[in-house]
Amino acid sequence: MVLCLAGCGGATGYTSNTRPMSVMVPATVSVSPNGTPIIVQIYIDSPSETAIVGFVGLPGGVQVKYSASDTSPSGDLIFTGSKIALPGSYKVIVMANSAGQSASTSFTLVVTAATS
Secondary structure, eight states, rough: OOOTTTTTTTOTTTTOOOOOOEEEOOOOEETTTTOEEEEEEEEEEEEEOEEEEEEEHHHHTEEEEEEOOOOSSSSEEEEEEEETOOOEEEEEEEEETTTEEEEEEEEEEEEEEOOO
16 A cells, blocks of 8 residues: 655755855955954855855965854954065955855955054
């Protein structure tokens, strides 16, 4: 005897309620080599409350720390430049991974000249 309830069969017409993940940061971030932290917002739209964030293209002498909020992967990026950071403009890619999804975007990081 075979019993089949409503909904048996293939996944034809199935749509997921999970929307694609996205990540947004300001288009330009300016950092001074004097060690003063610069805080900017990172917005991560994800089905999860946590994310792993990484960067490609950060110049030497610039560090960034990611700090999420308590209820969302969105939060703060804290940039700090040191004396060895060379002035210039750098294209940096920020990548976020969460709940099996990933997203990336790029921004321009400007390291300003040291002032005396």
